[in-house]
Amino acid sequence: MAVLPILTYPDPRLKQESEPVSEIDDALRAFVRDLEETMHAGPGGVGIAAPQVGRLLRVAIVDCSRSRKPVSNHGRMVLINPEITRWEGVAVGREGCLSVPDYTGNVIRAEAVRVEALNEHGEPVAYDCEGFEARAVQHELDHLDGLLFLDRLVSRRHDLFRRKVHKKPGER
Amino acid sequence: MKDWFMVTLVGRDRPGIVARVTGALFEGGCMLGETTMMRLGGNFSIMMMVRCGAGRRALETMLRPEAESLDLRLHVDAIDARLHDHPQPDARITVYGADRPGIVAQVTGALAEAGFNILDLESDVGGTPEAPIYVLHMEGQAKEGLEPLRSALETLRRETGVEASLSPVEAMIG
Incomplete structure (x- = not known):
């Protein structure tokens, strides 16, 4: 296990699209362990994506059980070749990034998403995420497409969106 | 950190204020830190952190012609920059x-x-x-x-x- 160095913007690798994983083997599992250890070593990080350590592979980890305040979460999610297959609602929320130190900004994301992926054993997994965890998933998947939250900042002055406009069926 | 100033410019809004003011600073070898620039009613207001190694007087001299031709009030204060020190809102x-x-x-x-x-x-x-x-x-x-x-x-x-x-x-x- 090893903590890998985190690339910081303007490293050009952060703006590149990552390749799908073709084989899930011991080497990949070792990399996932290192990636996870790297996420845990960062200050307050609840997610990480492979391109943040310079590996242009479609691998991300999200673990919102570690958030500063308790949020609805699925614990540790290893997401290999992930796809978002369902979006619902919109919400403005604050984001920062291990690859963009000392800056946070407001970003509009879907309030709830379904993400489908393979885990590190090659098994298909699907998670229905909402709120903070849905935001983390979308942020990490953006990294796989060479996008940073900086690409999605919304204006401060006219940001009058309510933070949460998504409502569950039956909720008033 | 030395050489940092808070520059305030206020006046009637018109196109080109930001480009001309920041152009003059760039030509004069200055760097910008955090800024806010916005129209308030019919006025335009600029508050910006400017690093100017040549000092306050040189900075005022550099900005004065643009300020006068754009009819903006200019004010310069020496400041402690404290960049990279963002408190997080909760x-x-x-x-x-x-x-x-x-x-x-x-x-x-x-x-x-x-x-x-x-x-x-x-x-x-x-x-x-x-x-x-x-x-x-x-x-x-x-x-x-x-x-x-x-x-x-x-x-x-x-x-x-x-x-x-x-x-x-x-x-x-x-």
């Missing part, structure tokens, strides 16, 4: 209501008492000239947690009739 508060004198003072007074430290405040007047509405939007730190802020806003809603809402801000770092 609450966002929006207040709006029929405009009347004292809304901002009343709201921010009650929030300060409840432990709210404002990092960012913007307000605007909308509606019609006959029936204006005031919209106030703030982000800040809740020094004593969110509960005292919620109850302060509840009291404001009840006693003054404004609408007031609070959303927690929890930065997602990924």
